[in-house]
Amino acid sequence: MINIGIIGFGTVGTGTAKILLKNRSLLKDRTGIDINLRRIADIDIKRGRGIKLPKGILTTDAEEIINDPDIHIIVELIGGTTIAREFILKAIKNGKHIVTANKALLATYGNEIFGNAQKANVEIGFEASVAGGIPIIKVIREGLVANRIKAVYGIINGTTNYILTKMTEEKVEFAEVLKEAQRLGYAEADPTYDIEGIDSAHKLAILASLSYGSRFSIKDVYREGISWISPMDIEFARELGYKLKLLAIAKETDNKVELRVHPTMIPEEYLISKVDGVYNAIYVEGDAVGSTLYYGRGAGDMPTGSAVVSDIVDIARNIVNKSIGRIPGMSKSAKMKNLMKMDDVLSMYYFRFSALDKPGVLSKISGILGKYNISIASVIQKGRHERRAVPLVVLTHKAREKDVVRAVREINRLPIVAGKTVFIRVEGKE
């Protein structure tokens, strides 16, 4: 019998407990192992969670779990990078295996945690830290192990995907949709982590570390949020045949890895651009397998609980078979890939200039773009107004980020340009 202790009895903790109790005999049938939920710790053990627990299972003292000699695997579901880190380090010291959904912790203190775990010969399961119920960690680390990973493109934050989907379908402003999302519980009271792309960046650091056998941290990820996106740009994107998504991108080019999270225009015929609402999807391209995509719910009690329990089973199998460390926590080789500077990233771009409707405007703007080696693929000019600025939309071929930033700075200083230029990166075939 393998004993489990859960620390943190919130949404995911409840889902995990439900699955462990409800599917215990199914899991035993499938694995031959009896997985026993022994203890759950939380500061609040009074609140009802719609689940009937065996007596005496709850405690307010996490240390009781961390120090219980009979517990094999500790599931950390508190979140955050302070107490969670302390608990995990202490549990590792006590020889406990760890399962966690804590992307912030792994993307910030991954080196320390994986390092300590390796020394103590315990395992860290973190399937639940990225894309909820989608078993993307297992897919990348095991299912696609034969492949050099060329690129990973992920919609890995449900809140922002919900907001962008609503903005697209209903043509309303960001602030309005955010409010609705908060009311429905799809966005937190303080939505910063989600809408500024921090959550996606945490997850990308983990996915990229696995894909490239390196240890990337949140600091390595270039990041833009979605709060500045206007329905007008979504509408122009649609006219040009694109959907707007917050995409987390990891890509290897010339032996360097680029890591970035930002609003991205994706050709509307791509499967990933059809992933709407709170759903997540990750597109993975391997040198052998080619294009693959994985889709499902990125959050929620039961989907994330499904990922937690799959980690528990994996570790339980290793305990029973005495094969702890069978799959290294991160790549066994410490070969670090070099990070590509954002300045050097190549991408296509969408520009929306606020230009006065005067003769010669396009020629001035395209002149500056040309000076910086940015070549134009198409142009849309909408509406005419002699006094006010009108939007001038330009799609480019591949250009270098550094050049784009400089060109935009120069264009923004032109007297015929009335407002700050909007630019959004574009994916797809040139």
Next chain:
Amino acid sequence: MINIGIIGFGTVGTGTAKILLKNRSLLKDRTGIDINLRRIADIDIKRGRGIKLPKGILTTDAEEIINDPDIHIIVELIGGTTIAREFILKAIKNGKHIVTANKALLATYGNEIFGNAQKANVEIGFEASVAGGIPIIKVIREGLVANRIKAVYGIINGTTNYILTKMTEEKVEFAEVLKEAQRLGYAEADPTYDIEGIDSAHKLAILASLSYGSRFSIKDVYREGISWISPMDIEFARELGYKLKLLAIAKETDNKVELRVHPTMIPEEYLISKVDGVYNAIYVEGDAVGSTLYYGRGAGDMPTGSAVVSDIVDIARNIVNKSIGRIPGMSKSAKMKNLMKMDDVLSMYYFRFSALDKPGVLSKISGILGKYNISIASVIQKGRHERRAVPLVVLTHKAREKDVVRAVREINRLPIVAGKTVFIRVEGKE
């Protein structure tokens, strides 16, 4: 060092060899294990395959590999259910672990092969047997292990998906597209296995056995092919908001499992209905994870090779960690699920009646449908012609297969009905 022998140097054998040679050091970095391609057997070792092999690796004698005491894992890529079966059984007897892409063999002799392997304490890897590069076996058996699987819906045959996609896009007849597919190498000279759904049924038997912890065989799968599909039905489907796909369906209802492969109309807004061309996708619904989908190439040298090598790595890890049998070949419990008879299956239906355009026709037909408890959801009647039959299209609510078959038999006997009624099952929300 783990030594590999490949038997069968065709498309997938070549892809596997390419990956093992090209990514050997990558695999060593990732796993800490040196995986060495030691021998390849094929009846034809003269033909060039666009790959540079180490000297002395090729042989025409498979026995040399089966009896080589230094080979740990034998990869069977001959296909078929005769010689392949003999070789595999002999190799198992010699204590070799097996990796195979042979769905026909596993769906027919699965009991014998898994049984012998268990007795001999060797592993059978078969990721490559279903959906090529998509790691769906691993996903179901490990990634979603926490879930009771409610349903699996798969587009798991690239040839038929290519043909149906072309028929949809170009509105041409089946026979014409088949010819083109054969010319392009997407369909075999004898396309029976693909177009009659046999290949899909083999794969479904494997997926269902994993999902439901039973051992289903090809005989348990109800099956219809696509050769009788006409562009007219695809066009009506489109008008009604559906795409037509050859779907492999495994579903648990009232503790019984239904297994069927047939042309199916799917709501066009479902992600799986956007899977076109030779691509495969499998939708899996679990009680905890909810809806998930996995997409990629279902065939080809490198994608299928990717799956073969992931099995090799899994087994190599178990050899090195002395954890053979860590994951049972099929569920450890022998609890068999009952199969639902096709007669008892509930589905929505699309009917196309060839009815004479006379007053009272709809009333007669709907009268018979009503008699068999089949209730109509919508009706389309196209064109008018006093002498010739015109298509009368009816979509139904959920009805029982047995009733549908009887109703159609009775309707086909009506004097006002001029031809055989076409009926196609429909998925989606009622």
